[in-house]
Amino acid sequence: MTGDGDPAGRTPTPWLDGWLAAHAGDLVTARRHLHRHPELSFAEHETTAWLARKLAAAGLVPTVLPGGTGLLCDVGSGPRTVALRADIDALPLNDAKEVPYRSTVPGVCHACGHDAHTAILLGVARVLAEAPDLPGRVRLVFQPAEESLPGGALVAIDGGALVDVDQIFALHCDPRLDTGRIGLRVGPITAACDMVEVRVSGPGGHTARPHLTVDVVDALGRVITEVPGLLSRRADPRNAVSLVWGAVDAGLAPNAIPRQGTLRGTVRMLGREAWHDAEDLVRALVADVVRPTRAEVDIHYVPGVPPLVNEAGPVDVLREATVGALGPAAVTAAEQSLGGEDFAWYTESIPGALARLGVRRPGTAGLTRDLHQPDFDIDEDALAVGVRLLTHTALTALRS
Numbered sequence: 208m209t210g211d212g213d214p215a216g217r218t219p220t221p222w223l224d225g226w227l228a229a230h231a232g233d234l235v236t237a238r239r240h241l242h243r244h245p246e247l248s249f250a251e252h253e254t255t256a257w258l259a260r261k262l263a264a265a266g267l268v269p270t271v272l273p274g275g276t277g278l279l280c281d282v283g284s285g286p287r288t289v290a291l292r293a294d295i296d297a298l299p300l301n302d303a304k305e306v307p308y309r310s311t312v313p314g315v316c317h318a319c320g321h322d323a324h325t326a327i328l329l330g331v332a333r334v335l336a337e338a339p340d341l342p343g344r345v346r347l348v349f350q351p352a353e354e355s356l357p358g359g360a361l362v363a364i365d366g367g368a369l370v371d372v373d374q375i376f377a378l379h380c381d382p383r384l385d386t387g388r389i390g391l392r393v394g395p396i397t398a399a400c401d402m403v404e405v406r407v408s409g410p411g412g413h414t415a416r417p418h419l420t421v422d423v424v425d426a427l428g429r430v431i432t433e434v435p436g437l438l439s440r441r442a443d444p445r446n447a448v449s450l451v452w453g454a455v456d457a458g459l460a461p462n463a464i465p466r467q468g469t470l471r472g473t474v475r476m477l478g479r480e481a482w483h484d485a486e487d488l489v490r491a492l493v494a495d496v497v498r499p500t501r502a503e504v505d506i507h508y509v510p511g512v513p514p515l516v517n518e519a520g521p522v523d524v525l526r527e528a529t530v531g532a533l534g535p536a537a538v539t540a541a542e543q544s545l546g547g548e549d550f551a552w553y554t555e556s557i558p559g560a561l562a563r564l565g566v567r568r569p570g571t572a573g574l575t576r577d578l579h580q581p582d583f584d585i586d587e588d589a590l591a592v593g594v595r596l597l598t599h600t601a602l603t604a605l606r607s
Contacts, residue, residue, distance in 0.1 A: 223598055226334050227591050234330050234590040237261070239308035241322035245297030245315045248352035248359065251276040254295050254325075258349055261329055265336045269349075272366040277351035277359060279368055282335040285343035289604040290368065290375040291597050292360075292550060293328035294321045294353035303581035318583040320380030320566065325349060327378065327593035334598050343605035346372055356402050356511035358549025364556065374521050375559035376600050377550050378593055380566045381541075382576055386589040389529045389596060390541030390563030393522045397515040397561075399482035400547025401474045403450070404507040405430055405493055407500075411466040423468045424457050426500040430470060431455065433496045434489070441488055446481035449545060450474050450489065475545045479514055486510060515551035521560035524607060528599035529562075533592065546578075564593050 246254050255276045262269040262280050269280040277295065281288075297317045302310035310316045317323075332347050348368045352359030360368075369375070384390055407430075409421025417425075435450045442448035450472060457468025474485050486508045497504040529538050541563045550561050566585035576583050 222339065223334065223595060226337065227594065230330070230333070231591050234326055234594065235587045237329055238322050238326035238587065238590055241325055242308045242317050243311050245310050245312055245317045245322070247299060247315055248296045248355035249274065249276055251295050251351050255349070255351075258295070258325070258329065262332055265333045267332060267336055272351065272362055274351070274362055277363060277366075278347075278349040279363070279366065280332060280347040280349070282332060282345045282347065283341035283343060285605070287343040287605050288346055288372045289343070289601055290346040290348055290372045290553075291328060291331060291601060292348040292350055292375060292377045292553065293324040294350050294359070295325050296321060296352050296354050296359070298354055298579060300579070300581050304584055306584070316581060318580060319354070319578050320583070320585060321353065323380055323566065323585050323590060323593070324378060327590055327597060330590070330594040331597045331601070334594060335601065342602065345601045345605070348375075353549050356400070356509050358512055358552060360549040360552040364552060369553065369556055372557055374524070374604050375553045375557060376521065376525065376597065376604070377559075377561045378564040378597065379548065379561055380578070380585060380589070381563035382567050382578060382583070382585070384539065384563060384565030385567050385569045386565050386586045387533060387537055387569070387592055388539050388565035389525070389533065389537050390539050390565070391522055391525055391529070392541040392543065393517055393519045395477060395514045395516050395543050396541060397543065397548040397551065398447075398475045398477050398545045399479065399485075399514050400511045401482075401485060402509040402511060403472055403474055403489055405470040406467065406505040406507070407497060407502040408467040408505075409502045411464045414462045414464055417464060420464045421500065421502050422464050423466070423502050424464065426497050426502040426504075427455060427457055427468045427470055429496050429500065430493055434492050437492050437496070438488065441492065442476070442481060446476045446478040447545065448474070448476040448481055448485065473547075475547065477514065477543060477545070482513060512547045512549045513551045513555065515548045515561060516554060517560040518554070518558045521558050521604075524604045525560055525562050525600055528596060528603045531603065532595045532599040562596070564589060564596070
């Protein structure tokens with residue numbers, strides 16, 4: 208898609224059009240390579256090495272982050288620096304798609320679009336490396352471990368990602384939006400997200416004599432059903448505090464009460480104040496529910512990420528860039544999601560904003576391939592849209 212350009216001459220439409228016409232296929236090739244070779248959080252060694260080679264081939268000098276995964280790479284120079292971030296890790300899911308670029312790693316899949324984010328930022332790196340008269344410095348942040356808590360953004364920040372940076376921007380795939388549409392929002396756009404693990408234990412026994420045992424399966428069942436409901440009555444409903452269990456493990460034999468069992472889930476909420484109070488509340492509710500069962504309980508609570516809050520100034524930059532890159536019809540309103548996003552750690556320190564990148568093929572009805580599902584995929588035409596938007600965003604931010 209081609210924008211109408213900027214009558215003031217501030218957008219890079221002509222030379223960017225030429226680059227995309229010549230290299231759109233490279234974006235697809237890069238994304239498919241990443242999709243075939245996914246790596247989990249903090250294990251993205253081959254991804255990091257591959258990105259380093261690609262950036263060096265473009266004449267750039269990347270720096271590997273502490274820990275050995277993830278990269279920083281500066282393009283240009285000048286008194287102002289803006290940063291663009293992509294996350295490079297994958298999820299522990301099997302790839303269920305029957306496509307030529309299906310994951311080659313059993314149990315690991317780019318089911319959240321991070322391969323697209325990374326391919327887009329690599330494309331932006333190549334574009335900016337060839338850009339005429341770049342009016343400042345752009346820092347490219349290829350961040351590891353977005354899918355782990357509290358997130359690889361903290362590693363990137365410790366590694367210097369935000370040093371001398373004025374603003375930071377990112378995109379996230381949105382399968383609810385058609386390709387060519389960009390979702391923008393001032394204020395909170397994602398939620399806080401924590402992880403909780405509940406382990407219960409006790410003397411097991413035969414299911415014929417439950418009165419002589421501590422029935423940990425019963426204890427787990429009570430926690431599964433009662434704690435989320437109690438939480439909805441103890442937390443301010445305006446904060447939309449949500450506890451959802453994603454994994455449960457207890458026992459092997461149908462006629463034996465096991466000695467231990469485990470639950471794992473996520474706690475999500477819209478407000479920062481609720482985030483600070485969530486751990487104490489969840490711990491208290493779990494303990495209260497388990498107590499009558501006589502099971503021992505151990506609660507492992509991992510505070511995750513705060514809500515991601517888009518500041519008005521950076522959203523204005525994204526809006527101007529979207530109009531310049533894609534035209535005014537591309538802009539749409541984004542809702543706040545209960546999903547967590549460790550990009551929030553960057554915006555805790557400097558102004559920044561995240562935009563929703565439409566990746567649903569136009570004409571497709573409804574939400575057919577949701578995030579974090581084994582069949583998630585994108586319309587690969589969205590890759591060029593992402594490069595166009597982030598290039599415009601960087602230049603608009605540097606010149607504003």
